[in-house]
Amino acid sequence: xxxxxxxxxxxxxxEAKALQxxxxxxxxxxxxxxxxxxxxxxxxxxxxxxxxxxxRYLLLLIIFLLILALIGQIxxxxxxxxxxxxxxxxxxxxxxxxxxxxxxxxxxxxxxEMRIVDSHVTALDNHxxxxxxxxxxxxxxxxxYPVIQVTLSNVYGAPIAxxxxxxxxYLAKPEESISGFLSxxxxxxxxxxxxxxxxxxYQVTLLSQP
Numbered sequence: 378x379x380x381x382x383x384x385x386x387x388x389x390x391x392e393a394k395a396l397q398x399x400x401x402x403x404x405x406x407x408x409x410x411x412x413x414x415x416x417x418x419x420x421x422x423x424x425x426x427x428x429x430x431x432x433r434y435l436l437l438l439i440i441f442l443l444i445l446a447l448i449g450q451i452x453x454x455x456x457x458x459x460x461x462x463x464x465x466x467x468x469x470x471x472x473x474x475x476x477x478x479x480x481x482x483x484x485x486x487x488x489x490e491m492r493i494v495d496s497h498v499t500a501l502d503n504h505x506x507x508x509x510x511x512x513x514x515x516x517x518x519x520x521x522y523p524v525i526q527v528t529l530s531n532v533y534g535a536p537i538a539x540x541x542x543x544x545x546x547y548l549a550k551p552e553e554s555i556s557g558f559l560s561x562x563x564x565x566x567x568x569x570x571x572x573x574x575x576x577x578x579y580q581v582t583l584l585s586q587p
Contacts, residue, residue, distance in 0.1 A: 530578035
């Protein structure tokens, strides 16, 4: 147990058995003061000291967690996490964590530095059409998938319709939109819809999303 000298307040540990053998009378090794020890008082003091230490540890833990939360908020607000997500293991860990929490990762936008690599129009039955192609994210970080806009024009080049398609409509595997648009990795898209009718001209563009 720990005892404290009443004169110099030095604290040191002694065995309870040794105290009993010396009838609870001890001599301070610092100031040489001889005093009587009350076992009950020392036990209460030891409990108080333990409570103080636990309180300090709890306070340090709370401060540590607050610092971690602040760092996380800074990383989230600045979109730094989208650069780290270029690493497949980190991205998988992020997505698994989000799934565990029952949420989805909000990949940064507006979408910039994206381009259509190529696109092809195929005529279908019933005066419909299908547009296929690839698009690429040229940024150095993972972004949210854009909305694809298709502008239909007549033989005179005048627009007759503006159609918009979300990632879930043009990706072969709609669930891939959750993983984000990877950097420098061309992605196939396919647009087939009753709204996409045969026209004299088609213009495919990527719309920036907030």
